[in-house]
Amino acid sequence: MEKDIEFLEKVSELFLENGAKSLTMDDIARELKISKKTLYQMYKNKESLLEEVLAYNLEIVISKMRNLDETIENAVERMLARDKGMVRASETNNSLMLRQLIKYYPQIFNKHMLYFSEKLSEILIHNIERGRKQGLYREDFDAHLYSKLFFQLTMTYDNSPFLDTTNISRTQYHQESLNLYMNAITSEAGKEVMKKIKQNKS
Numbered sequence: 001m002e003k004d005i006e007f008l009e010k011v012s013e014l015f016l017e018n019g020a021k022s023l024t025m026d027d028i029a030r031e032l033k034i035s036k037k038t039l040y041q042m043y044k045n046k047e048s049l050l051e052e053v054l055a056y057n058l059e060i061v062i063s064k065m066r067n068l069d070e071t072i073e074n075a076v077e078r079m080l081a082r083d084k085g086m087v088r089a090s091e092t093n094n095s096l097m098l099r100q101l102i103k104y105y106p107q108i109f110n111k112h113m114l115y116f117s118e119k120l121s122e123i124l125i126h127n128i129e130r131g132r133k134q135g136l137y138r139e140d141f142d143a144h145l146y147s148k149l150f151f152q153l154t155m156t157y158d159n160s161p162f163l164d165t166t167n168i169s170r171t172q173y174h175q176e177s178l179n180l181y182m183n184a185i186t187s188e189a190g191k192e193v194m195k196k197i198k199q200n201k202s
Contacts, residue, residue, distance in 0.1 A: 005056075007032070008052065008053055008056045010031075010032060011028060011032070011049065011053050012053050012056070012057055014027065014028060014031055015050070015053055015097045016096075016097050018096070018097075019096035019097050019099075019100040020050060020097045020098075020100040020101040020104065020105060021100040021103070021104040021105075022096070022100065023046075024046070025039055025040070025045075025046050025049075028049070047105065047108065050101075050105065050108060051108055051111075051112075054108065054112045055112070055115075058112060058115065058116050058119075061116075062116070062119045062120070062123070065120070065123050066123060068081055069123055069126060069127060074134065074136070074193065075127050075128075075130045075131030075134055075136050075137065075190075076131065076136050076182070076186065076190050076193040076194055076197070077193065077197065078127060079127060079178070079182060080178070080182070080194065080197050098158065099158075102158075102159070113155070116151075117148065117151045120147070120151055121144065121147040121148060121151065124143075124146075124147035124150060124151075125143045125144060125147055128143040128146070128147070128185065129143070131185075131186075131190065135187060135189050135190075136186060136187055136189055136190035136193060137185050137186060137187060137190055138185055138186070138187050141184070141185060146181070146184070146185060149181075150177070150181045153177045153180070153181070154174060154177050154178075157170055157173050157174070182194060
């Protein structure tokens, strides 16, 4: 199992460095010092390998988010928590791999983004339920719909025709998206928690 994880991590790095389309099975076999025959015994084609790499990386992100959800009791604090792994995952969105994935493998990309949206939605809904019990979130909104709206908003940085990414960085966009979402769902008590967190950071 450890060997499988090490293999997927190395292949993930190769895809990130070279792009989903540019990287070939020949390149992978050469870089990992295995024969092409062995590689094709493991995966029938590059698409099946790419799918497993994406699934592996999504599970890491989802696991980190679930862990934060369980270890930080206050629902507002959990949403505003900064996690290095999540930041890194966000930054790799602006990679050659993602651009080529959208252009050349849209079905694979859409399949995995749909899966990610479902898992993220579950985590956000759990957070909303906890925040409502704590009196930090409003009761008068649809938790499922708002979780989807938040995902939609955060995923539009790369492909929105209305956003000039030369004037706003990815980090700033994601921070403002989170602020918009949090201001929309928090009660007055929740807004006070947000204010204290921002004061402590400054």
